[in-house]
Amino acid sequence: MSDNPVDQGAEDSVGYVSIRQLGDRDIMLLRGDFAFHGFNGALVAATGLGVPPRRGIIGYGNIQVAWMSSDELLVMTDSASTEKIAKSLEQALKNQHFLLAEVTDSRTVFEIRGDLVREVIAKLCPVDMHPDAFMPGEIRRTRLAQASAAIWMTDDHSVRLICFRSFADYVFNLLKAAAKPGNEVNAFEKAI
Amino acid sequence: MASLNCRVCKMLILKCPYCGASGEETEFECGGEAHLKRFGPGSGDDEFQGYLFDRVNRKGVHFERWRHSSGCGKWFHAARNTETLEIYGTYSAQVLEPPAEIREKISGKVPGWSWREFS
Ligand SMILES: [Zn+2]
Numbered sequence: 001m002s003d004n005p006v007d008q009g010a011e012d013s014v015g016y017v018s019i020r021q022l023g024d025r026d027i028m029l030l031r032g033d034f035a036f037h038g039f040n041g042a043l044v045a046a047t048g049l050g051v052p053p054r055r056g057i058i059g060y061g062n063i064q065v066a067w068m069s070s071d072e073l074l075v076m077t078d079s080a081s082t083e084k085i086a087k088s089l090e091q092a093l094k095n096q097h098f099l100l101a102e103v104t105d106s107r108t109v110f111e112i113r114g115d116l117v118r119e120v121i122a123k124l125c126p127v128d129m130h131p132d133a134f135m136p137g138e139i140r141r142t143r144l145a146q147a148s149a150a151i152w153m154t155d156d157h158s159v160r161l162i163c164f165r166s167f168a169d170y171v172f173n174l175l176k177a178a179a180k181p182g183n184e185v186n187a188f189e190k191a192i
Numbered sequence: 193m194a195s196l197n198c199r200v201c202k203m204l205i206l207k208c209p210y211c212g213a214s215g216e217e218t219e220f221e222c223g224g225e226a227h228l229k230r231f232g233p234g235s236g237d238d239e240f241q242g243y244l245f246d247r248v249n250r251k252g253v254h255f256e257r258w259r260h261s262s263g264c265g266k267w268f269h270a271a272r273n274t275e276t277l278e279i280y281g282t283y284s285a286q287v288l289e290p291p292a293e294i295r296e297k298i299s300g301k302v303p304g305w306s307w308r309e310f311s
Contacts, residue, residue, distance in 0.1 A: 054212055069264035070210050126216045141211070142219055143262035 015179030017114030019172065025109045026082040027162070028075040029068075030089065032098035042092030046085045047075060057139040057152045066139045068150070074162070076109070108165040112175060113158045119187040121151060121159055123178040130188055131156065145174050204272070209282050211264035223257035225249075226269050227289060227308070251275050253298055253305045255290060258282070271298060 013019040032039055034051045044050050049065045051073065052058045057066040063081065066074040077085060082102065089100055112120060122129040124144045134140065139152040147170055149163040163171050204217040225247050231239040248254075254274045259267045269287070271280040271294050280301070281294040290310055298305055305311060 069266060072264075126219050128214075140213060141263040142213075142215065148262050 013172070013176050013179075015120075015176055016181050016184055017112050017117050017120050017179045019175045019179065020111045020113075021168065021172065022109045022111055022160075024078055026077050026079045026102070026104045027107045027109075028077070028082065028086060029101045029103050030073045030075060030098065031071050031100075032093065032096065033071065036096050038092065038096065039098075042089055043073075045092055046088035047077075055138050055140065057137065066150070066152070068139075068141060074150075079104075106165055107162055108168045110161045110163075110171065110175065111154075111158065112161065112179075114179075115157055116179075116184060116186070116188075117153075117157055117159050119185050120175065120178045121161075122187060123185075124174055125149070125151065127151070144171055147171055147174075204277060204279060206258060206270060206279060207282055208260040208263060208266065209268050209284055210266040211260065213260075213263055215260075215263065219260070219262045221259045221261040223259055223267065226255040226257050227310075248308060250307060253280075253302055253307050255307060255310075257285070273302070 030043075034040065040050050043065070047063055047065055048060065049058055049063065052065055052067045054070075055067055057064055059065065059076075062078045064074075064076045066076070068074055075085060082104075086100060086102065089098075093100075114120070118129040118131070118134075121127070125140075125142045127140055127142050128134060134153070136153040136155055139150055141148070141150045143149065144151075144161070144163065147163055147167040149161050149167075149171065151159055151161045153159050161171070205214055206217060206220055207214045208220075228243060231243040235243075252273060252275050254272055256270050256272065257267060258270050259265070267285040268282050269285060269290070270282045271290055272278060273280070278301070280298050283291050283294060295310065
């Protein structure tokens, strides 16, 4: 049990964007050969979603599948469906080389919302956050200052970020500092 | 992205051939000179010494290994110019020599170039 308030999933911060740690996400890491016969079918049967396009994130309702590398996916769900999905994948993939690990306890997800959310991320990540360059539907693995992270947009004013849970405090403080009122840059006027 | 290097800040912008993302060099790690032939157990002292220490360390056209360390994690190859900081291209880690299209592109810009056994 952590005494870090951020780790309780409760703390919200309102700078010029809001920052919230999401406590309701279960996260599974799935590695394997996407081209192997039956891999995509196993994923569809377990989640209703196939392998996303390169650097894509797809989903419906409370489940998302994200492309993390040419042999790695993340499956994000609510805790009610985790066990069922894991069992289904393990059963369907048992005759091929794969790895399925539940990593909920070692990852955490932040939601950052606000009109200027793009520039808050652009201050911290070496990624082109211009609305023409980065759009909802894409997940980008990168670094947030010194911490590895992956970011995606759920709409044009909302970013979700996944990072190691041990970095939660560091990442939260980075985001808070980048969104400090008075530090607005208005870098992407089209996004406003 | 039309140009793969930034002429203003002199920072390398690399495109990872595995995840397709373009990022500046701090999202990557350089793994040193490319296309080394490994000499391990059973090789002569001179070969092993060459494998460990001999590098061309070229000013100009150069080939390196890079890893998308903060991204998809994959190793890949990059052809670049250490003098102008131009990136000629990136390519798969699973090859033993630079692909023909990258060599042709370099020839168009640096006629007569050579690097170790490649030209
Ligand atoms: Zn990559």
